[in-house]
Amino acid sequence: MFSIKNSIESSFRERGSKFLGFLFSAETEDAFSDQLNSLKSKYPDATHHCYGWRMNPAQPKEFSTDDGEPSGTAGLPILNQLKSFEVINAGIVVVRYYGGTKLGKSGLIEAYGLAARQCLEAASLISIKPVRLYEIQYPYPVENNIQQLINSFGLKVMESEYLEHITLKVACSIETAARFEKELAGMEHLNITFKKLEEHFIAG
Incomplete structure (x- = not known):
């Protein structure tokens, strides 16, 4: 699965209709x-604002809507492109200005799918990987030991707190969690204590 690094826009015309x-x-x-x-505020006079989204890598949830287009001709093609690119925690809205010529069901499916695909092809995708979160607490003199662990296991520090002791929340790859x-x-x-927390997903 992948998340996106940046927002992307696309546009083209098909038999008079404009797709954004x-x-x-x-x-x-x-x-x-x-x-x-x-987007609705920016393009209030558009004929349709169709969309699809996918969220939550742990238990993917998705939704799409045709916003008045014939059933299955707009939202689903958009959503299917997100699924095809394995992109999650993202949404695509396709704004249409009707140009006077009907495209037919197959034409609409192709146009909405193309608008979504153009965005995804231009996006920078970041791999999402499953991790286990841990909270580690330790005294200042053993910080070097912890830094060695961070480096050898490729841990990602999610949160840190430096008070009487140091407390870190770190993410460890699921594959190496048991060894960690x-x-x-x-x-x-060495007075190092830890708590095993929930599974999570991070961009890697």
Whole structure:
């Protein structure tokens, strides 16, 4: 699976109709709605604002709508492009200005799919990988030991807090999580404690 690094726009004309594609990150339905409402405000006179989105790598959730186009001719082709590119936590809105010539069902499917595909082909995609999160607490004198662990396991530090002790929240690849836990458990004599947290997904 992949997330997108940047927002992308596309546009083309098909038999008089103008199609504008917009690809952007969206991790929640509210975030998507904000972007959708912004586009509706920017293009209030458009004939249709059709879209599809996919969210939550752990349990993918997806949705699409044709916004008045014939059933299955707009939202689904957009969503299918997101699925084809294995992109998640993103949405695509395709704005159409009707040009006076009907495209027919197959023409609409092709046009909406093309608007979405053009955006995805131009986007920078980032691989998303499954990780296990851990909270580690340790005294300042053993920071070098922890840094060695971070480097050898390729950990990503998600949060850090420097108070009486140092507390880090780190992400470890699922494939090496068991070995990482074993290493941590073997360092308890250095007053290093840890908590195993939930599974998560991060851009790698």
